[in-house]
Amino acid sequence: MNFLARHRIILPVVSLAVLLAATFYMQPRAMSYFGLNLLFNLAVPIALATIAQMMIIMVNDIDLSLGAFVSLAACVTATFLNDTPMLGLLILLALILSYAALGAIIHALELPAIVVTLGMSFVWGGLALFILPSPGGESPGWLRTLMTVKPPFAPMAVVAAVIISIVTHLLIIRSGLGTVLRGVGGNARSVARAGWSVIWLKALAYGLAGLFGVLAGMALVGLATSADANIALRYTLLSIAGVILGGGEFTGGKVSPTGAVIGALTLTLAASFLSFMRLSPDWQIGAQGAILILVLTARLIFSRKGVET
Amino acid sequence: MNPLTKPWIWSWLAAAVAFGLTIGLTAGHGAGELAYAALSFGAFAAIVGLGQMLVITLGPGNVDLSIPATMTLAATLALKAMSSDPGTAFLGLCIAIAVGLGTGLANYFLIFLLRLPPIIATLAASLIYQSIAIWSNRGLRIKPPTGLADFATGRFLGLPNVAWVGLLLAVLVWILLERSVWGRMLLATGQNLRVARLAGVPVELVRATTYVSVAVFASLAGYLLASFSGGAALNMGAEYLLMSIAVVVIGGSSISGGNSNVPGVWGAALFMFLVVSMLNSYGAGAGVRNVLTGTIIIGIVIAASTRRVRA
Structure with a gap:
C-alpha cells in the first residue's frame, strides 16, 4: 500500500486548500475574519447533514430522505421549539427515535434502505408541509445568537466545523463503539458472530444520523431565521457528495468524519468561488458539477494503487 | 402456478385498489376519464421507469440520477430545433434521441x-x-409543432397515444430482457459481475449499452412530455427522479439487481398516479397526501419482501 492510499484524508484537504487559494487569488479581500465568515456561512448545516449521511453510508446503506428530514427538523425548530420549547424538544426527540426505529426495521425485515428512505422522504416532506404550509416561523433567540456568535481568532463557521469534526472523529474512529459500528459496514456477519446485536447497532447508526439531521435543521434555522418545507431538499445529494468527496466509500464501512466535514466545506466553497468568478448564472450549477467531477477524478490516484496491491 | 407469487402482481393489485376506491367515491362516474388520465400520465413514469429498471438490474449501486436533467435537456433542445414549425416532429425526435x-x-x-x-x-x-x-433555453417557452402536440395528446383505439408508446417500449424491453442474448447478459451481470466476466460476458459493453438506453428512454420521455404539456420547462423532470426509482421497486424488481420485472413497472406507474388522484378526491391536503403516499410505498415494499421470503 502506498503513502497516498494509506492517508486518504490528504485528498479532501488538498482540494479544499486549492479551492481556498483560488478564491483568495480571485478575491484577496476574502482573506479576513469577515470574508471567511461569509464564505463558509452556510457550511455548518451542510457539514452536520453530511455527518448524518455518513452514519448511514457507514453501515452500507444510503439515505435519500435526509434533505426532507432536515427540512422537517427546521420547520419544527422554527415553530414548536420557538413557541413551546418543551413540546418542540419532545418532537425533535421523537424524530431521532423514529430514525433509530427505521434503522431497526430496515435491518429486521431486510428491506432495501434506498427504497424505504425514498418512501420516508415523502413522509417527512408531507409532515413538514403540514407544520408549515407556507414559508414562515421564527428562529428561537438563543439559536440565532449561537449561530451568529463571533468567537476570537476564527469565525463561527470554521470553529464549528473543527468542533464537529473532532467530536465525530472521537465518536466514530477512536471509540470502541464507533469501531464496531464501522464493522457493521465492513462485515455485519462477523460483528454478529462476535456477540454484538446488529439490529441495535443499526438502530444506533440511524439514531445518530437522526440526531445530526436534527442538529443540521436547527443550525439552518439559526442562520436563515425562518424555515419552509423545502428549505433543505438539496441536502440529500449534497450530503452524499460530501461524504464521497471526504474519502468515504459506499460500501465497507470506510468513512472519515473529518473528511466528510472538509467535503462539506469544499462544496460550500465551490458555490462561493463560482460567484467570485463572475460566471454567467446559467453555468453556475454546471460548473459545480464540473468541480465535483474534477475533485473526484483525483480519487483515481488514491484508489488505483490500493486496488492493485 | 399461483399468480400471487409473481412479484409484479402486487403493483397491479395496488393500482386496482386505488382505482376502485376513487371510483367508489363517485359511484362509478368518471371511471373512463380516470383510467384515461392514469394511462396518459402513467406512460411517462413507465417510460423512465423502464430505463431505470435496466440500470438497477445491473447490480448494487447502479442507478441513474441524471434522468430529470436528461429529460429537460432533450426536451429543450428538441423544441428549440423544431421552433414550432410544422413537419419538424421527426427532426425533434432525432435530436432528443441524440x-x-x-x-x-x-x-x-x-x-x-x-x-x-x-x-x-x-x-x-x-x-x-x-x-x-x-x-x-433562456427562459423561453417554445410551443411544440401543432401536429406533434396533437399526437401527444391524442388517442388511438381509445387509448392515449403516449400510452401506446409506453406499451410498445415495455414490450420491446420485455423481449430484449427475456428473449435476447443482451438481456441474458444484463441479468447475468446484475446477479454477479465477477462470475459474468469470467463466463465471457462483455461486461463493460453491457454496462455501456444499459447506461445509454436509460438516457435514451429519459430523453424520449422528455420529448413526449414537452409535446404533451405544451412546452419544455426547466423543472419538468424534477418529479421523475424519485418516481423512476419508486416504480421500479414497487413493480417488484429487485433493488440489488439481477432480477427485473417489466409488467410491474407499468402497474406501479399507474398506481403512483392513481394513489395521488385517490387522495385528492378524498380531499387530502398536500401534506397528508405526501405522508400517505410515502407510507403506502413503504407498505408495499414490506408486503412484497415478506412475500418473497415465504415463497
Whole structure:
C-alpha cells in the first residue's frame, strides 16, 4: 500500500486548500475574519447533514430522505421549539427515535434502505408541509445568537466545523463503539458472530444520523431565521457528495468524519468561488458539477494503487 | 402456478385498489376519464421507469440520477430545433434521441474511465446537463409543432397515444430482457459481475449499452412530455427522479439487481398516479397526501419482501 492510499484524508484537504487559494487569488479581500465568515456561512448545516449521511453510508446503506428530514427538523425548530420549547424538544426527540426505529426495521425485515428512505422522504416532506404550509416561523433567540456568535481568532463557521469534526472523529474512529459500528459496514456477519446485536447497532447508526439531521435543521434555522418545507431538499445529494468527496466509500464501512466535514466545506466553497468568478448564472450549477467531477477524478490516484496491491 | 407469487402482481393489485376506491367515491362516474388520465400520465413514469429498471438490474449501486436533467435537456433542445414549425416532429425526435445518446455515453465514461460510483457520476453530470438546458433555453417557452402536440395528446383505439408508446417500449424491453442474448447478459451481470466476466460476458459493453438506453428512454420521455404539456420547462423532470426509482421497486424488481420485472413497472406507474388522484378526491391536503403516499410505498415494499421470503 502506498503513502497516498494509506492517508486518504490528504485528498479532501488538498482540494479544499486549492479551492481556498483560488478564491483568495480571485478575491484577496476574502482573506479576513469577515470574508471567511461569509464564505463558509452556510457550511455548518451542510457539514452536520453530511455527518448524518455518513452514519448511514457507514453501515452500507444510503439515505435519500435526509434533505426532507432536515427540512422537517427546521420547520419544527422554527415553530414548536420557538413557541413551546418543551413540546418542540419532545418532537425533535421523537424524530431521532423514529430514525433509530427505521434503522431497526430496515435491518429486521431486510428491506432495501434506498427504497424505504425514498418512501420516508415523502413522509417527512408531507409532515413538514403540514407544520408549515407556507414559508414562515421564527428562529428561537438563543439559536440565532449561537449561530451568529463571533468567537476570537476564527469565525463561527470554521470553529464549528473543527468542533464537529473532532467530536465525530472521537465518536466514530477512536471509540470502541464507533469501531464496531464501522464493522457493521465492513462485515455485519462477523460483528454478529462476535456477540454484538446488529439490529441495535443499526438502530444506533440511524439514531445518530437522526440526531445530526436534527442538529443540521436547527443550525439552518439559526442562520436563515425562518424555515419552509423545502428549505433543505438539496441536502440529500449534497450530503452524499460530501461524504464521497471526504474519502468515504459506499460500501465497507470506510468513512472519515473529518473528511466528510472538509467535503462539506469544499462544496460550500465551490458555490462561493463560482460567484467570485463572475460566471454567467446559467453555468453556475454546471460548473459545480464540473468541480465535483474534477475533485473526484483525483480519487483515481488514491484508489488505483490500493486496488492493485 | 399461483399468480400471487409473481412479484409484479402486487403493483397491479395496488393500482386496482386505488382505482376502485376513487371510483367508489363517485359511484362509478368518471371511471373512463380516470383510467384515461392514469394511462396518459402513467406512460411517462413507465417510460423512465423502464430505463431505470435496466440500470438497477445491473447490480448494487447502479442507478441513474441524471434522468430529470436528461429529460429537460432533450426536451429543450428538441423544441428549440423544431421552433414550432410544422413537419419538424421527426427532426425533434432525432435530436432528443441524440441528446440521450450523448448524455448516456457521457455518464458511462465518467463511471468507467474515472471509476466514479454511478450515483455520484450521474449526479455531477446531471448538474452540467441542467446548465446546458438553462443556457440554451433562456427562459423561453417554445410551443411544440401543432401536429406533434396533437399526437401527444391524442388517442388511438381509445387509448392515449403516449400510452401506446409506453406499451410498445415495455414490450420491446420485455423481449430484449427475456428473449435476447443482451438481456441474458444484463441479468447475468446484475446477479454477479465477477462470475459474468469470467463466463465471457462483455461486461463493460453491457454496462455501456444499459447506461445509454436509460438516457435514451429519459430523453424520449422528455420529448413526449414537452409535446404533451405544451412546452419544455426547466423543472419538468424534477418529479421523475424519485418516481423512476419508486416504480421500479414497487413493480417488484429487485433493488440489488439481477432480477427485473417489466409488467410491474407499468402497474406501479399507474398506481403512483392513481394513489395521488385517490387522495385528492378524498380531499387530502398536500401534506397528508405526501405522508400517505410515502407510507403506502413503504407498505408495499414490506408486503412484497415478506412475500418473497415465504415463497
